[in-house]
Amino acid sequence: MNAPEIKGYCPGALRPMMSGDGLVVRIRPYNGRLSRVQTKGIAALSLRYGNGIIDLSSRANVQLRGVTPDTHAPLIDALRDLSLIDPSEAVESRRNIIVTPFGETPAAAHALTDALGQPHAPALPHKFGFAIDTGPKPVLQTAPADIRLERDLKGELILVADGMSTGKPVAVENCISEALALANWFMDTRSTHNRMAKLLGDGATLPDGFNTARQTQTYAPVPGPTPQGMIAGMAFGQVTAAAFATLGDIRLTPWRMILMEGCEHAPQHDSLITDPTDPLLRITACTGAPDCAQALNQTRALARHLAPHLKPSQTLHISGCAKGCAHPKAAPLTLTATGNGFDLVKQGRAGDTPAASNLTQNDIIKALSHAP
Template structure:
């Protein structure tokens, strides 16, 4: 690794289990069915302004994150989240509700039915590792392709329903009515074969073998991933580094008339049911409205001093690089500035990756943040001399 190994926790911070970071407490909100009403979103923006740093971060797993919260404000903040209907009444269920659902679901469709049934079943499932997550990807919008989940409901290439374990190339065929029974059987197998100790499904499959009939069908592939732009009566948008400025978000909701917001994997979000002129209103409010905006390909965590594990600043440098190199980006290219080797903002390979280490940066090309760098101890000045990837 290019830097001293950062601390990797076996759990993710939630609204009821906040985490102390460099700028205060960090709380993560998991939207029910992947959607937040416009009214609740306005309330969340108000809470972010009164108790946090005024930003709401879109996470890579389509959650919403508040940070910069003083420890003394946590109880008041969680009470506010509860009043907005953003928390499950049962704290145990809230901690288990780590579900990503594709953003294109409609009431009564397969994704919606599976997600609703799964939420009702969470209390009856075996105890799972803290980061264990589920994905529901049976509609028109890709979710699994953009975020790692330990188990995923997907469609096979022939349109049939499958349940696939992360790390397995193929999935188990299921009838629609047996989806949750199939999930329970896979989780029982995971626990019985020692998965509680390995923690994540993909890691577990390095030594544990799935039953052969659970490797029966390949998942479908997608022609493209979601991009900013209109989609019928809805509008998909982005924000630089996934950071939503609370006041700008309230302006956006008011000007577009959206009824709800759905966070999406990849730090995009969708406004549901927008009025005419929504694209222009979103652009005026400072959001990304077109798929060719170079900011979509530049990833950066909050960095130092906001994250306790970061060893260098990130977003100021990332903005400069976006201005300097962004116009030269070709489709599919990516640039990642990470405060440490965990690479939270983009935990995969990028064309150009910079990793903070002792106040300077390591440089990697076509590699992940934890890989071996080709150059070390670069300053901001050194990096800004780069003219190409």
């Protein structure tokens, strides 16, 4: 079996990535929000220049699929008209910011966007990112980010280097300059490291002042009403353009869910999940075959087949190859496609040593019934 190809960068709009169904064009919505005009516009462009399928990524970005090299340029022009395109590929690559969907959009999100757009901003590694998690309670602690703004136990702002249990007190006025100073410290210290938690885990010592205890996240996202509007899930983070066009003003999340602002009832669409007990919410499945060129089998068809067999206590990751894009961390149960059925990995990642191999669908259903 060929080892999966590691591309080492996240796709953008200006720097799309080729997949089995064409170019993946990733839009990074400013401040984690899209207006009604933008959601409708993106849906129309997906139908016109892509294949009518829209993804929500684990970094709270929106992806158009099925774009061709010929349709990419007119698509970018149209997205620019919707104020969704960065001035350059370098700025787009740096502007990895996830924003809490709760409360007002923090001023820090605007300020950080502005700071990362400056020519002297640090040239951060492609996957390096920021989380503005400044609502009353942290909600983004499991989302991928290297530098975080959160509130401590007293509700004061702290700057957190990912992987640490303590942060540095900062003020609203200086939180972004402090975040950039931490980013510059990372760049000066990192050697070959691309991520903050790995650098610190390998023994790097932060500058002074990072001693204030963080809150621990207790929030678990589920579809349903919130003070800001209705949250709905998307099976495998994917939705049709027709459904996307009806969402109105939305806030993006890294949970494969969107928050429809001011909305009390989610529109009914097959690709929207409104029942918090829907087992599809507990299955993570990457694109798989045929839309990912590296996939060794279908993943999402299998997920829908297995969903009714999943116990309420079980969560499942299904990966089309050993790369494990959709869930790079360990999961209680992972099914990894091979050239010959699926491997079952327990408490591990897609590429880890399996507990069982060459499983058929019936074998898998039996294994789920025996697993906790």
